[in-house]
Amino acid sequence: MPWFLHLALRQLFPPGRRFPAFATVSILGVALGVASLLVVQTVMNGFGEEHRLRIRESFGDCVVTAAAPVERPAELARALRADPAVRSAAPYAEGPALLRNGDFSAVGGVRGVDPLDPDQPARRYVAFGSFDDLDDGRVVLGAGLARALRVRIGDRVELWSPAMAERAEKGRAPLPVQLEVCAVILTGFTEVDDRAALIPLRRFNDLWALGGRAHGLTLRLKDPADAEAVAARLSAGRPGLSFIPWQHVKRNFLEAIRFEKTMLFFLMFIITLVASFSIGSTLFSAVIRRTREVGVLAALGAGRAELVLLFGLQGLVIGLIGTLAGFGLTWTILTFRDGILGEVNRLFGDGDMMAKVYQFSRVPLHYDASDFVVAAFFTLLTTAAAGLVPALWAAGRKPSEAMRDA
Amino acid sequence: MPEPVLSARGLTKAFASPAGPLAVLQGVSLAVLPGESVSIRGSSGSGKTTLLQILGGLDLPDSGEVTVLAPGLGAVRPRAALGRGVGFVFQNYQLMPELTALENVALAARIAGVSVAEAQARAHELLGQVGLAARTDHLPAKLSGGECQRVALARALVNRPPVLLADEPTGNLDERTAEEVMALMLGVVGSLGTALVLVTHSREFAERASRRFVLSGGVLSPA
Ligand SMILES: Nc1ncnc2c1ncn2[C@@H]1O[C@H](COP(=O)(O)OP(=O)(O)OP(=O)(O)O)[C@@H](O)[C@H]1O
Numbered sequence: 001m002p003w004f005l006h007l008a009l010r011q012l013f014p015p016g017r018r019f020p021a022f023a024t025v026s027i028l029g030v031a032l033g034v035a036s037l038l039v040v041q042t043v044m045n046g047f048g049e050e051h052r053l054r055i056r057e058s059f060g061d062c063v064v065t066a067a068a069p070v071e072r073p074a075e076l077a078r079a080l081r082a083d084p085a086v087r088s089a090a091p092y093a094e095g096p097a098l099l100r101n102g103d104f105s106a107v108g109g110v111r112g113v114d115p116l117d118p119d120q121p122a123r124r125y126v127a128f129g130s131f132d133d134l135d136d137g138r139v140v141l142g143a144g145l146a147r148a149l150r151v152r153i154g155d156r157v158e159l160w161s162p163a164m165a166e167r168a169e170k171g172r173a174p175l176p177v178q179l180e181v182c183a184v185i186l187t188g189f190t191e192v193d194d195r196a197a198l199i200p201l202r203r204f205n206d207l208w209a210l211g212g213r214a215h216g217l218t219l220r221l222k223d224p225a226d227a228e229a230v231a232a233r234l235s236a237g238r239p240g241l242s243f244i245p246w247q248h249v250k251r252n253f254l255e256a257i258r259f260e261k262t263m264l265f266f267l268m269f270i271i272t273l274v275a276s277f278s279i280g281s282t283l284f285s286a287v288i289r290r291t292r293e294v295g296v297l298a299a300l301g302a303g304r305a306e307l308v309l310l311f312g313l314q315g316l317v318i319g320l321i322g323t324l325a326g327f328g329l330t331w332t333i334l335t336f337r338d339g340i341l342g343e344v345n346r347l348f349g350d351g352d353m354m355a356k357v358y359q360f361s362r363v364p365l366h367y368d369a370s371d372f373v374v375a376a377f378f379t380l381l382t383t384a385a386a387g388l389v390p391a392l393w394a395a396g397r398k399p400s401e402a403m404r405d406a
Numbered sequence: 407m408p409e410p411v412l413s414a415r416g417l418t419k420a421f422a423s424p425a426g427p428l429a430v431l432q433g434v435s436l437a438v439l440p441g442e443s444v445s446i447r448g449s450s451g452s453g454k455t456t457l458l459q460i461l462g463g464l465d466l467p468d469s470g471e472v473t474v475l476a477p478g479l480g481a482v483r484p485r486a487a488l489g490r491g492v493g494f495v496f497q498n499y500q501l502m503p504e505l506t507a508l509e510n511v512a513l514a515a516r517i518a519g520v521s522v523a524e525a526q527a528r529a530h531e532l533l534g535q536v537g538l539a540a541r542t543d544h545l546p547a548k549l550s551g552g553e554c555q556r557v558a559l560a561r562a563l564v565n566r567p568p569v570l571l572a573d574e575p576t577g578n579l580d581e582r583t584a585e586e587v588m589a590l591m592l593g594v595v596g597s598l599g600t601a602l603v604l605v606t607h608s609r610e611f612a613e614r615a616s617r618r619f620v621l622s623g624g625v626l627s628p629a
């Protein structure tokens with residue numbers, strides 16, 4: 001160990017003292033900065049991942065559309081299923097319809113789906129009722145839509161499709177179809193929950209006069225992360241069809257989440273910056289207190305660079321330990337997040353805000369190693385700089401004058 | 407006649423002050439021969455500390471030059487041989503408060519580039535020579551003033567410099583301890599063959615040097 005590192009550690013953690021105040025407080029400051037940064041990033045990642053998952057589950061990993069309705073969709077689905085990257089392919093059709101229950105009405109985004117598809121993602125979000133009950137006389141509604149229509153499982157809704165208006169006899173209002181609500185889904189994705197109405201594809205084709213055609217297909221892939229590459233590969237040799245990977249389906253939304261995360265990084269980084277500044281000022285006063293020692297070290301032959309390292313390393317060591325402690329603190333906070341959040345809710349009487357606003361049963365998390373690397377890098381950079389400035393100042397003093405300072 | 411281990415010729419030094427430049431040294435010359443002891447007395451503010459700092463390379467003269475015979479380096483400017491050309495002992499010990507006696511002494515050797523094991527061995531040996539073999543692991547705060555100054559002496563000599571510069575080494579000590587430390591210092595430099603330049607207010611200690619000077623009016627004259 002070079003002498004200046006040995007001395008730096010001794011000055012940070014003086015022997016014979018159980019509580020090295022300066023080091024402890026500084027390390028705590030850095031740890032808190034790092035932890036707040038990483039907690040926010042990890043939770044943001046969690047929300048982001050959750051949203052990605054919901055986008056994928058609502059729209060599929062890859063959406064196949066065409067300028068005109070797809071003829072013989074079953075055939076296309078079979079062909080696509082043969083691709084090794086594709087797990088399943090299901091035709092769908094969609095369109096708006098007017099829904100009514102007595103005095104309450106709403107516009108629903110009706111989607112024709114395969115009621116027998118075991119991969120149908122709506123199955124996972126059934127809050128009430130049963131998806132298996134879906135047949136030609138029944139409908140699955142999003143929770144928000146069901147609320148707007150004031151219907152529960154077993155209630156009936158009336159539905160008008162645009163095609164029905166065409167078919168109606170001249171001068172007479174079109175007659176609605178009656179559908180019984182068999183399930184209510186709650187995805188947490190407002191856009192879906194407030195609009196979705198699922199009926200069997202066959203029934204949809206019938207009500208929309210679509211014949212045997214479909215509007216498109218939803219693909220589920222073996223590796224959803226690969227969607228962009230798979231989409232590019234599948235679209236080759238299939239003119240007239242466009243393959244849209246899920247990342248592009250709600251691109252603006254995903255971009256917004258990413259941007260939000262970057263902004264939060266900078267906001268949270270200010271905390272680390274503040275911690276570094278306090279390290280800098282504490283280290284500065286420590287260096288001033290040690291001016292005479294600096295002179296003595298110079299008299300003993302210590303070089304300028306070694307003196308800079310002596311104090312610069314103290315900032316770096318604090319940064320290093322603080323970063324590691326911050327990692328530990330992050331993990332602790334996130335592991336006990338439910339308890340912590342429960343306490344906060346109890347204190348502020350906010351009730352179960354998570355469940356109300358986000359429909360998440362717990363705060364979602366997604367650890368991303370790159371967040372930790374970036375946080376560590378910037379923290380070490382600022383703490384090293386915080387130590388370096390006073391170090392350069394100290395090493396720049398003339399030893400004769402440094403030693404005259406009382 | 408042997409070559410001097412430390413020689414200064416025509417040193418001048420002035421400091422800026424509100425009342426115009428303050429000429430502290432006005433042509434000081436001095437040659438210190440191997441193993442001899444030189445004492446310098448002078449009233450407060452006469453420039454004794456300034457002179458020692460220039461001799462040791464902690465400060466540069468306005469004019470004139472200093473050479474020191476550093477082991478392994480030959481005759482060089484003292485600034486090029488800090489820690490090896492001369493050893494320093496200061497009035498208020500100037501030990502590193504976070505290091506033990508042994509570590510304080512070894513530090514000087516480590517800075518000079520000596521390995522950890524070798525530095526510790528040398529530090530043990532020198533602390534033994536100044537009579538502190540039983541105090542090696544004590545922090546300076548747990549040592550008396552006399553003991554601190556003995557640690558400082560060991561530190562100043564750990565790299566075997568040919569000259570020891572001592573600036574009022576007994577200034578902070580009571581009479582009896584001062585006498586002990588002074589006797590020890592003279593004994594150790596004698597046995598190591600180190601030359602000594604001693605700045606002191608005490609006429610009695612100054613008398614013990616083989617050559618005696620007084621710094622007054624910016625010039626050094628034999629007492
Ligand atoms: N860096 C400096 N700037 C301005 N004046 C200085 C500086 N260093 C020393 N002086 C002045 O130079 C003069 C000599 O100072 P020096 O410390 O060498 O005296 P000294 O003989 O060691 O005194 P003492 O016996 O009190 O230790 C003093 O008047 C002091 O104020």
Ligand SMILES: [Mg+2]
Binds near residue numbers: 454455456573
């Ligand atoms: Mg003085």
